[in-house]
Amino acid sequence: MSRRYAILALDRFATDAKTAHGVMRYGSDDVVAVIDPSSAGRSAREVLPYLESDAPIVADVAEALEYGPTALLIGTAPKGGGLPQQWRGAVLDAIRARLEIVSGLHEVLGSDPEFRAAAQAARTTIWDVREPPEVPLFSGDVYAIDAPVLLTVGNECAVGKMTVSLELVRAAKAAGRRARFVPTGQTGVLVAGWGISVDRVIADFAAGAAEQLVLYAASEGADLIVVEGQGAINHPAYAAVTLALMTGCAPDALVLVADPQRLQIDQYPTPTLPYAEAIAVHEQLLATVKPARVIGIALNTHGMSDAAARAEIERARAQTRLPVDDLVRFGPEPFYAAIAPALVKGRPRRAGAPA
Amino acid sequence: MSRRYAILALDRFATDAKTAHGVMRYGSDDVVAVIDPSSAGRSAREVLPYLESDAPIVADVAEALEYGPTALLIGTAPKGGGLPQQWRGAVLDAIRARLEIVSGLHEVLGSDPEFRAAAQAARTTIWDVREPPEVPLFSGDVYAIDAPVLLTVGNECAVGKMTVSLELVRAAKAAGRRARFVPTGQTGVLVAGWGISVDRVIADFAAGAAEQLVLYAASEGADLIVVEGQGAINHPAYAAVTLALMTGCAPDALVLVADPQRLQIDQYPTPTLPYAEAIAVHEQLLATVKPARVIGIALNTHGMSDAAARAEIERARAQTRLPVDDLVRFGPEPFYAAIAPALVKGRPRRAGAPA
Numbered sequence: 235m236s237r238r239y240a241i242l243a244l245d246r247f248a249t250d251a252k253t254a255h256g257v258m259r260y261g262s263d264d265v266v267a268v269i270d271p272s273s274a275g276r277s278a279r280e281v282l283p284y285l286e287s288d289a290p291i292v293a294d295v296a297e298a299l300e301y302g303p304t305a306l307l308i309g310t311a312p313k314g315g316g317l318p319q320q321w322r323g324a325v326l327d328a329i330r331a332r333l334e335i336v337s338g339l340h341e342v343l344g345s346d347p348e349f350r351a352a353a354q355a356a357r358t359t360i361w362d363v364r365e366p367p368e369v370p371l372f373s374g375d376v377y378a379i380d381a382p383v384l385l386t387v388g389n390e391c392a393v394g395k396m397t398v399s400l401e402l403v404r405a406a407k408a409a410g411r412r413a414r415f416v417p418t419g420q421t422g423v424l425v426a427g428w429g430i431s432v433d434r435v436i437a438d439f440a441a442g443a444a445e446q447l448v449l450y451a452a453s454e455g456a457d458l459i460v461v462e463g464q465g466a467i468n469h470p471a472y473a474a475v476t477l478a479l480m481t482g483c484a485p486d487a488l489v490l491v492a493d494p495q496r497l498q499i500d501q502y503p504t505p506t507l508p509y510a511e512a513i514a515v516h517e518q519l520l521a522t523v524k525p526a527r528v529i530g531i532a533l534n535t536h537g538m539s540d541a542a543a544r545a546e547i548e549r550a551r552a553q554t555r556l557p558v559d560d561l562v563r564f565g566p567e568p569f570y571a572a573i574a575p576a577l578v579k580g581r582p583r584r585a586g587a588p589a
Numbered sequence: 590m591s592r593r594y595a596i597l598a599l600d601r602f603a604t605d606a607k608t609a610h611g612v613m614r615y616g617s618d619d620v621v622a623v624i625d626p627s628s629a630g631r632s633a634r635e636v637l638p639y640l641e642s643d644a645p646i647v648a649d650v651a652e653a654l655e656y657g658p659t660a661l662l663i664g665t666a667p668k669g670g671g672l673p674q675q676w677r678g679a680v681l682d683a684i685r686a687r688l689e690i691v692s693g694l695h696e697v698l699g700s701d702p703e704f705r706a707a708a709q710a711a712r713t714t715i716w717d718v719r720e721p722p723e724v725p726l727f728s729g730d731v732y733a734i735d736a737p738v739l740l741t742v743g744n745e746c747a748v749g750k751m752t753v754s755l756e757l758v759r760a761a762k763a764a765g766r767r768a769r770f771v772p773t774g775q776t777g778v779l780v781a782g783w784g785i786s787v788d789r790v791i792a793d794f795a796a797g798a799a800e801q802l803v804l805y806a807a808s809e810g811a812d813l814i815v816v817e818g819q820g821a822i823n824h825p826a827y828a829a830v831t832l833a834l835m836t837g838c839a840p841d842a843l844v845l846v847a848d849p850q851r852l853q854i855d856q857y858p859t860p861t862l863p864y865a866e867a868i869a870v871h872e873q874l875l876a877t878v879k880p881a882r883v884i885g886i887a888l889n890t891h892g893m894s895d896a897a898a899r900a901e902i903e904r905a906r907a908q909t910r911l912p913v914d915d916l917v918r919f920g921p922e923p924f925y926a927a928i929a930p931a932l933v934k935g936r937p938r939r940a941g942a943p944a
Contacts, residue, residue, distance in 0.1 A: 314726055315793075340793070371669055372826035374857055433793040437830045438670075438695070440792040468877045470836045471727035475792045478829035502729055503937045505877050518870055522823045522860050582858045 237263040240298040240333070242324055243309035245272045247291065248281050252392060253338055254309030256421035258285045260400045265289045266301040268309070269324065284562065295327035305334040308343075311420055315340020315364075322348075329353050335360040338420025340434065363423050364431040372441040376484045377524065379452040379459075382577045385485035386463040386532070387516055389492040389506040390499060391472060394562070396422050398491045398532040399462045401561040405570035406458050414456035416447045418479060422462045432482075433464060433475045440475060444482025458577060461485065467515055470502045477519065484524040486580045488516055489573065493534040494546050509554050529576035530557040530569060592618040595650070595658035595688065597679055600627045601665050602646065603636050607747060608693055609664030611776035613640045615755050620644045621656040623664070624679065639917065650682035660689040663698075666775055668856070670695020670719075677703075684708050690715040693775025695789065719775050719786040727796040731839045732879065734807040734814075737932045740840035741818040741887070742871055744847040744861040745854060746827060749917070751777050753846045753887040754817045756916040760925035761813050769811035771802045773834060777817045787837075788819060788830045795830060799837025813932060816840065822870055825857045832874065839879040841935045843871055844928065848889040849901050864909050884931035885912040885924060 241258075243251040247270040258265050258278060267289055268278050274293040279285050292298050295306070306328035312318065317325070317339055325335060325343070329352040337343045337360070344350060344360040353360050376383075384402070386395040399415055399422075406413035415422070417429030428450075435443045444461070451459045461483045465472030490513060496506050507515065513528040520526045531550050535543035543560055550558040557572035596613075598606040602625040613620050613633060622644055623633050629648040634640050647653050650661070661683035667673065672680070672694055680690060680698070684707040692698045692715070699705060699715040708715050731738075739757070741750040754770055754777075761768035770777070772784030783805075790798045799816070806814045816838045820827030845868065851861050862870065868883040875881045886905050890898035898915055905913040912927035 374825065377858070433791075435792055436788075437790055437792045437795040437833060438788040438827065440829050441826050468874070470729065470839075470878055471796050472793065473836050473874075473878075474795050474829040474833035477832045478792060481825045481828050484825075503732070507877060511877075515873055518873065519823070519828075522862060522866075523825055523828075 237305045237334070237336070238303050239263055239265045239305050239307045239336070240267045240269060240295070240301070240303035240328070241265055241307045241309040242321060243268055243270045244318070244321055244324065245270060246310050247273055247278070251309045253307070253311055253421045253424060255282065255285065256396060257307065257424050258287050258289070260286070260425045262427065266303050267292050267298040269294060269298050295324050295331065299331055303333060305336050307424070308335070308337040308339055311338055317341050317343065325349060326352055329356050329358060332356045332358045334358055336363065336424070337361070338363045338424060338431070340364060364420050364434045366430050366435045366443060369430070369435065369439050369443045369446050371439060372445050372482055376445045376448050376482070377582050379449065380579065381452050381457050381459050382486040382579050383448055383459045383461060383483055384487050384489060384577060385461045385479060385483050386489050386491050387476065387480070388463060388466050388490070389512055390466050390496045391469065393491050393493040393496065394532070394534040395463045395491045398489065398561055399460045400425070401566035402489070402570055403460050405566035406460070408567065409570065409574070411458045412456050413458040413460060414451040414454065416451050416459055416461040418444065418447065418462045418464055432479060433472070437474060440478035441482030444479045445484070448483050463491070466499065466506070467512070467519070468504060468507055469499055470504055480516070480520060481523050484582070485526045486578065487529045487576055488526055490516070490528050490531045491534065492531060493536070495537070509550055513554060524582045525580055527576070528556065530573040532569065533558060533560045535560045535563060592660045592689070592691070593658050594618055594620045594660050594662045594691070595622045595624060595653040595656070595683070596620055596662045596664040597676060598623055598625045598664035599673070599676055599679065600625060602628055602633070606664045608662070608666055608776045608779065610637065610640065611751060612662065612779050613642050613644070614752075615641070615780045617782065621658050622647050622653040624649060624653050650679050650686065654686055658688060660691050662779070663690070663692040663694055666693055672696050672698065680704060681707055684711050684713060687711045687713045689713055691718065691779070692716070693718045693779060693786070695719060718778050719789045721785050721790045721798060724785070724790065724794050724798040724801050726794060727800050727837055731800045731803050731837070732937050734804065735934065736807050736812050736814050737841040737934050738803055738814045738816060738838055739842050739844060739932060740816045740834060740838050741844050741846050742831065742835070743818060743821050744845070744867055745821050745851045746824065748846050748848040748851065749887070749889040750818045750846045753844065753916055754815045755780070756921035757844070757925055758815050760921035761815070763922065764925065764929070766813045767811055768813040768815060769806040769809065771806050771814055771816040773799065773802065773817045773819055787833060788827070792829060795833035796837030799834045800839070803838050818846070821854065821861070822867070822874070823859060823862055824854055825859055835871070835875060836878050839937070840881045841933065842884045842931055843881055845871070845883050845886045846889065847886060848891070850892070864905055868909060879937045880935055882931070883911065885928040887924065888913060888915045890915045890918060
């Protein structure tokens with residue numbers, strides 16, 4: 235049975251409620267209301283016109299209940315992964331109204347004594363989407379699958395790697411392929427209804443988790459596997475997760491997702507990588523593991539004028555001689571058509587060459 | 590109170606009992622016996638002449654008890670981190686003899702129902718060294734410390750990164766510096782009596798764990814911090830841990846530890862990186878995060894003749910124009926003296942440059 239979500243995004247729906255936006259844009263479950271007093275009275279698409287589905291924005295859980303939700307979705311993923319203290323009351327209100335609680339936070343809500351006791355009393359449940367299953371170490375079995383694997387990588391966190399992956403799958407399906415999206419983060423898992431939050435896996439097993447996800451997609455008959463990347467390869471805090479996906483998925487090709495307006499990694503004194511440097515460092519890292527080329531650049535030109543976006547796309551094309559586009563602004567079909575010839579199967583480089 | 594260890598290394602002491610070798614060579618606790626029926630009757634130094642301390646090798650736990658141990662140390666760290674099935678009986682024997690169990694395995698022995706019940710019945714305890722504490726996300730605070738940070742990186746797992754780190758600390762201390770070893774793996778933690786097995790930390794927090802370790806060493810007044818690296822940057826399974834240490838420790842300099850006889854990553858179709866490529870990929874990755882150069886190469890020429898070892902050292906020197914030596918074969922002092930002038934403090938590159 236599918237869920238009917240009320241999404242909790244207190245004072246954040248218009249800004250950084252990435253989970254909310256992803257589920258409203260790409261999810262298969264219904265969203266019946268968004269809870270955010272700072273935008274109450276408007277509709278979700280009035281605030282964010284690009285959303286595919288719409289829902290009323292209400293002030294609190296009590297008001298949301300009028301729209302008949304079956305579950306409360308925690309609609310944000312703040313740094314550190316904790317539940318904002320001022321959100322606890324709303325979660326308790328939802329539990330007492332017997333809504334299922336669905337959370338992609340690092341903090342395990344089902345382990346919170348107060349939430350657990352309340353959920354037991356109300357006979358409802360808490361689903362912590364990020365809790366990873368047990369996975370084996372990376373085995374190399376992924377090298378033997380037939381479907382090409384495309385991994386998105388980015389110049390920063392939260393630049394649209396999941397969105398680009400989903401748009402590419404949509405375009406590939408429209409072109410007749412059995413393409414499959416592989417979710418690796420909490421929003422992707424919520425959107426797709428399966429997957430693993432790889433950032434939550436014990437570091438030694440992160441590449442193994444990525445491999446298992448690709449093997450699963452292959453076992454379901456996909457002829458093109460598009461993996462949502464995480465972080466950025468020069469991110470001081472999250473680069474390890476980025477690299478675990480690069481080695482674990484054993485991609486045949488990469489698409490670089492970049493927001494050209496992000497010159498610095500958020501909260502750190504680290505510049506984002508220019509296009510050419512980003513391409514070089516990703517390709518060099520994979521060269522001895524499973525060679526893969528960056529076959530295109532998907533720009534996130536959110537907030538730029540059409541003219542400025544087109545100019546940046548041209549600049550990136552001239553610099554890199556690769557297909558470049560903004561898949562949200564201009565649709566994914568032209569970009570997919572441009573990269574499709576490069577989506578071919580590669581094999582690991584053979585070992586044993588003298589040093 | 591310090592421990593008196595019996596080390597469990599069934600049929601593996603002569604080969605891959607890395608934990609046993611590290612504790613016997615560098616640990617501050619006594620080792621009173623090694624349990625390995627395949628070498629029983631000999632002494633540890635008869636099997637491995639390079640060990641600093643010696644102990645009798647015995648056939649089983651019962652025989653080890655004659656030497657008065659207070660603890661049983663699991664002396665190996667197999668792939669996957671589980672306890673070999675055939676070792677369970679020996680662990681139970683030790684618990685029943687009221688020895689403390691000390692384990693660096695991934696598998697949490699204290700969570701094993703049979704072991705836990707036996708330990709409670711015998712009123713002894715199980716210390717799982719790998720269980721990491723809660724750590725914060727990487728903050729960047731590490732950029733502000735005054736002591737230079739040296740990180741060892743390797744061309745493969747198990748090539749001697751811990752050993753080289755410990756030897757460099759020894760040489761630096763002999764030269765009058767307040768050098769400190771920072772342990773990041775189970776053997777290092779056992780040797781030093783503190784630290785975190787970074788490979789066991791949730792991936793998102795692995796860089797934060799590395800940062801906390803360096804901050805702790807700095808707070809203890811170290812004027813040179815030498816961090817034990819893990820894995821290899823092109824290791825299909827473990828590269829993520831390698832990179833977490835690189836970004837999380839924010840090193841000022843790297844030493845490449847390489848076994849020239851390892852042409853392939855164990856169990857994977859991946860060639861190890863030649864010296865020049867390894868230097869380039871590590872330096873390029875850190876260039877935008879916290880620039881650091883590889884300032885020397887510590888070779889592991891185990892099993893080679895002196896002449897062959899010297900020839901390889903000369904070859905590496907000629908190729909890279911860096912100080913190169915085998916610190917175990919020829920002692921750490923000349924190499925330390927050669928790299929000491931390069932152990933200076935760097936700062937992160939400033940962000941904000943246009944792409």
